[in-house]
Amino acid sequence: xxxxxxxxxxxxxxxxxxxxxxxxxxxxxxxxxxxxxxxxxxxxxxxxxxxxxxxxxxxxxxxxxxxxxxxxxxxxxxxxxxxxxxxxxxxxxxxxxxxxxxxxxxxxxxxxxxxxxxxxxxxxxxxxxxxxxxxxxxxxxxxxxxxxxxxxxxxxxxxxxxxxxxxxxxxxxxxxxxxxxxxxxxxxxxxxxxxxxxxxxxxxxxxxxxxxxxxxxxxxxxxxxxxxxxxxxxxxxxxxxxxxxxxxxxxxxxxxxxxxxxxxxxxxxxxxxxxxxxxxxxxxxxxxxxxxx
Amino acid sequence: xxxxxxxxxxxxxxxxxxxxxxxxxxxxxxxxxxxxxxxxxxxxxxxxxxxxxxxxxxxxxxxxxxxxxxxxxxxxxxxxxxxxxxxxxxxxxxxxxxxxxxxxxxxxxxxxxxxxxxxxxxxxxxxxxxxxxxxxxxxxxxxxxxxxxxxxxxxxxxxxxxxxxxxxxxxxxxxxxxxxxxxxxxxxxxxxxxxxxxxxxxxxxxxxxxxxxxxxxxxxxxxxxxxxxxxxxxxxxxxxxxxxxxxxxxxxxxxxxxxxxxxxxxxxxxxxxxxxxxxxxxxxxxxxxxxxxxxxxxxxxxxxxxxxxxxxxxxxxxxxxxxxxxxxxxxxxxxxxxxxxxxxxxxxxxxxxxxxxxxxxxxxxxxxxxxxxxxxxxxxxxxxxxxxxxxxxxxxxxxxxxxxxxxxxxxxxxxxxxxxxxxxxxxxxxxxxxxxxxxxxxxxxxxxxxxxxxxxxxxxxxxxxxxxxxxxxxxxxxxxxxxxxxxxxxxxxxxxxxxxxxxxxxxxxxxxxxxxxxxxxxxxxxxxxxxxxxxxxxxxxxxxxxxxxxxxxxxxxxxxxxxxxxxxxxxxxxxxxxxxxxxxxxxxxxxxxxxxxxxxxxxxxxxxxxxxxxxxxxxxxxxx
Numbered sequence: 001x002x003x004x005x006x007x008x009x010x011x012x013x014x015x016x017x018x019x020x021x022x023x024x025x026x027x028x029x030x031x032x033x034x035x036x037x038x039x040x041x042x043x044x045x046x047x048x049x050x051x052x053x054x055x056x057x058x059x060x061x062x063x064x065x066x067x068x069x070x071x072x073x074x075x076x077x078x079x080x081x082x083x084x085x086x087x088x089x090x091x092x093x094x095x096x097x098x099x100x101x102x103x104x105x106x107x108x109x110x111x112x113x114x115x116x117x118x119x120x121x122x123x124x125x126x127x128x129x130x131x132x133x134x135x136x137x138x139x140x141x142x143x144x145x146x147x148x149x150x151x152x153x154x155x156x157x158x159x160x161x162x163x164x165x166x167x168x169x170x171x172x173x174x175x176x177x178x179x180x181x182x183x184x185x186x187x188x189x190x191x192x193x194x195x196x197x198x199x200x201x202x203x204x205x206x207x208x209x210x211x212x213x214x215x216x217x218x219x220x221x222x223x224x225x226x227x228x229x230x231x232x233x234x235x236x237x238x239x240x241x242x243x244x245x246x247x248x249x250x251x252x253x254x255x256x257x258x259x260x261x262x263x264x265x266x267x268x269x270x271x272x273x274x275x276x277x278x279x280x281x282x283x284x285x286x287x288x289x290x291x292x293x
Numbered sequence: 294x295x296x297x298x299x300x301x302x303x304x305x306x307x308x309x310x311x312x313x314x315x316x317x318x319x320x321x322x323x324x325x326x327x328x329x330x331x332x333x334x335x336x337x338x339x340x341x342x343x344x345x346x347x348x349x350x351x352x353x354x355x356x357x358x359x360x361x362x363x364x365x366x367x368x369x370x371x372x373x374x375x376x377x378x379x380x381x382x383x384x385x386x387x388x389x390x391x392x393x394x395x396x397x398x399x400x401x402x403x404x405x406x407x408x409x410x411x412x413x414x415x416x417x418x419x420x421x422x423x424x425x426x427x428x429x430x431x432x433x434x435x436x437x438x439x440x441x442x443x444x445x446x447x448x449x450x451x452x453x454x455x456x457x458x459x460x461x462x463x464x465x466x467x468x469x470x471x472x473x474x475x476x477x478x479x480x481x482x483x484x485x486x487x488x489x490x491x492x493x494x495x496x497x498x499x500x501x502x503x504x505x506x507x508x509x510x511x512x513x514x515x516x517x518x519x520x521x522x523x524x525x526x527x528x529x530x531x532x533x534x535x536x537x538x539x540x541x542x543x544x545x546x547x548x549x550x551x552x553x554x555x556x557x558x559x560x561x562x563x564x565x566x567x568x569x570x571x572x573x574x575x576x577x578x579x580x581x582x583x584x585x586x587x588x589x590x591x592x593x594x595x596x597x598x599x600x601x602x603x604x605x606x607x608x609x610x611x612x613x614x615x616x617x618x619x620x621x622x623x624x625x626x627x628x629x630x631x632x633x634x635x636x637x638x639x640x641x642x643x644x645x646x647x648x649x650x651x652x653x654x655x656x657x658x659x660x661x662x663x664x665x666x667x668x669x670x671x672x673x674x675x676x677x678x679x680x681x682x683x684x685x686x687x688x689x690x691x692x693x694x695x696x697x698x699x700x701x702x703x704x705x706x707x708x709x710x711x712x713x714x715x716x717x718x719x720x721x722x723x724x725x726x727x728x729x730x731x732x733x734x735x736x737x738x739x740x741x742x743x744x745x746x747x748x749x750x751x752x753x754x755x756x757x758x759x760x761x762x763x764x765x766x767x768x769x770x771x772x773x774x775x776x777x778x779x780x781x782x783x784x785x786x787x788x789x790x791x792x793x794x795x796x797x798x799x800x801x802x803x804x805x806x807x808x809x810x811x812x813x814x815x816x817x818x819x820x821x822x823x824x825x826x827x828x829x830x831x832x833x834x835x836x837x838x839x840x841x842x843x844x845x846x847x848x849x850x851x852x853x854x855x856x857x858x859x860x861x862x863x864x865x866x867x868x869x870x871x872x873x874x875x876x877x878x879x880x881x882x883x884x885x886x887x888x889x890x891x892x893x894x895x896x897x898x899x900x901x902x903x904x905x906x907x908x909x910x911x912x913x914x915x916x917x
Contacts (some may be wrong), residue, residue, distance in 0.1 A: 041473035043688035048662040128465045135466060176312075217455045218462055221448035223415045224426070234416050 038261035045258040061262035074231035101164035143221035199281035344652030378438035383834035398736035431780040477718025490721035496731035519856040529719035536796035546670035575885035578667035586647025588672035590660035598660030604701030632863035676838035697838030709852025714796035754802030860909035866902025
């Protein structure tokens with residue numbers, strides 16, 4: 001039906017491409033600006049001269065970031081929590097979604113448990129009780145405080161559960177005839193068929209962990225233990241002289257826009273790097289669905 | 294953790310010896326906390342009598358203690374204690390750069406040490422030397438050696454919002470640190486209501502230095518204790534900034550004035566002419582035709598590119614400043630009829646492009662970009678901008694010559710905001726701690742004040758340790774960047790870097806360092822050489838602006854007479870009234886509203902809660 005495209009259709013496509021390219025560019029603009037500022041020397045950055053091309057090109061800001069022990073430490077905490085947290089999240093999601101995808105007939109009490117999960121998804125304990133609970137469990141100042149309170153991602157469990165239920169029963173039955181146990185079913189049938197959704201959930205979990213800052217604020221008593229996003233709040237937050245007088249000598253230090261830009265860019269980097277690799281699975285997923293359909 | 298073990302052993306030895314001493318002599322040995330008789334004196338000779346613990350630096354104390362147990366040896370001085378604890382002395386004593394430690398407060402150092410927990414904000418400005426951290430650094434080691442206080446940070450936060458969150462959680466968990474920093478606003482009002490804070494009145498009366506604390510506070514009347522005093526009792530230590538810290542000077546480009554053959558403007562009329570000339574000749578470094586009259590931002594009265602000198606000089610009062618009106622009552626400057634003239638004045642400037650077109654959306658900190666980016670030749674900003682906006686302006690344009698001058702005069706004379714050095718937050722202690730904590734806290738504060746605010750004791754107003762905050766390279770002083778001693782100190786004195794008692798402390802230190810110029814060059818010590826070395830002239834520019842600011846502060850400053858937590862009316866109506874005011878003034882200045890909108894605003898302001906607030910403020914004024 002390629003010939004069937006009228007000029008109107010093609011026109012429509014063309015306009016679409018232009019608009020979407022523009023929107024994509026709009027998303028890129030702030031990143032390019034931050035990159036340009038981070039590669040500029042201090043004075044032009046402070047003067048607001050830098051737009052999309054660095055002025056007075058220098059690596060100095062990145063060297064300062066890499067040399068900063070505090071930044072490095074926070075970066076490490078973030079990497080640790082993202083790896084460990086994503087692993088725990090996915091493990092729990094998969095192990096919970098599978099039994100929930102069984103029929104109530106197979107899994108007694110499924111409906112009741114589902115409601116319990118649903119309830120926990122809609123209502124949470126509130127900030128102070130949650131904090132007290134974490135504190136009484138002795139998790140304060142440990143990596144576990146960043147990982148365990150959000151370990152059970154109910155929304156993701158429901159998503160995967162529904163995906164599992166969409167997989168044709170026939171495949172499962174064939175495996176059962178071959179003598180597969182539940183573990184084998186999960187490992188050999190369900191997981192390989194759900195890579196696209198798993199990749200998505202993995203990305204959600206990882207980005208969620210990477211971007212989280214509030215738990216770092218409330219559960220960590222030392223700045224040495226906070227993740228990167230919490231640490232960044234010490235430098236990105238706007239200068240506010242109405243609440244406290246800074247020592248004038250510090251203004252020069254606190255307001256260094258080019259170093260801040262470098263820190264922000266380094267923070268963006270891991271997700272920017274990880275994204276294309278996971279995106280591959282999205283594409284595969286779509287193709288998989290299309291063939292089956 | 295070697296330290297506690299040593300302490301315990303010391304303590305046991307101390308008690309044994311004290312007991313022995315008590316049996317031998319009837320007079321000594323009772324650990325009574327009389328201010329004149331240091332209770333730790335009984336423990337000290339014991340500690341010095343342990344040969345292994347005594348370095349050679351205290352030769353006098355030992356023989357006395359061992360030979361004649363009945364005679365009381367002189368307690369060690371602060372300096373001796375530092376040496377005994379193996380801590381480096383500040384400066385370079387052998388090169389004539391000496392610090393004089395004040396006498397220690399009675400009963401200090403405490404033995405066993407008292408552990409005090411605290412909290413604080415740790416921004417990127419807090420940098421530690423290699424191997425140090427927030428609970429173990431030159432200050433905490435010094436506090437342990439000199440006061441017998443072990444500082445421990447219960448928690449730290451990265452910024453104010455996070456600090457508030459953590460404080461509220463700590464209140465809910467009933468797990469407050471022993472002392473806290475900067476409790477103001479809601480935190481203060483709620484904390485007082487819930488009885489979270491200890492009464493430190495007795496500790497203050499007994500142990501605050503008369504000369505360095507009480508007499509200084511007395512000079513300022515009600516102001517120092519405006520927030521900490523409740524029903525005559527002191528519920529915390531006030532936070533005191535520098536005098537004139539946020540008073541504005543007129544920064545002006547001398548090179549631009551010279552280029553156009555203009556003189557420094559003395560009146561608002563002349564200011565207008567100069568600003569217009571700068572704009573017409575497009576002297577700025579930005580794109581063509583972008584030169585502005587002055588730097589400006591979204592809040593009228595703020596800390597950078599502020600309009601308070603203009604408004605003050607026209608209206609004689611400032612928005613949200615409570616000043617006396619003709620009837621002798623307090624009135625908010627927001628409704629002063631002359632405020633209308635000020636807005637009309639600014640509207641004219643805006644219309645002619647002398648104010649940035651986007652000022653209404655420009656945060657205060659972003660006004661600095663206009664200066665650093667050389668888009669304007671005049672701005673009203675405190676003296677400290679010498680090294681910030683003005684300094685960066687010079688980096689972007691080497692011909693930039695900023696000079697600080699007195700603000701121009703208007704119909705009301707030369708009037709600007711007086712920055713109140715006594716902040717609206719206090720440093721409280723947790724209720725139920727016990728008197729020992731309050732005493733120790735006050736003693737430390739008092740001692741630090743005496744040390745850090747006396748130019749004779751602390752040269753240059755700066756505590757420098759070799760190898761930590763500075764190095765000597767080829768015989769010259771070289772600072773280690775970003776490492777500052779005051780940043781490590783918990784509490785209201787020094788604190789995050791500039792707290793104290795006497796608002797004029799920095800001024801005194803500056804006068805002292807300026808007097809070093811009279812020392813012949815070959816007689817100067819490395820630090821003096823470093824301080825006086827100012828090739829770019831930044832420091833001279835800063836100091837001149839500061840001296841100017843201090844000299845005119847009292848005479849030109851408009852004081853806000855209302856210094857108390859917000860009244861009920863302010864809590865109920867304040868936000869709405871302020872947003873109404875913001876809309877009115879930006880509307881008038883940008884020309885979207887006629888000047889008559891101001892009269893309408895005044896009527897509405899009174900009706901919508903303003904009258905009630907005025908009454909409350911005047912009631913407070915009467916009841917003081």
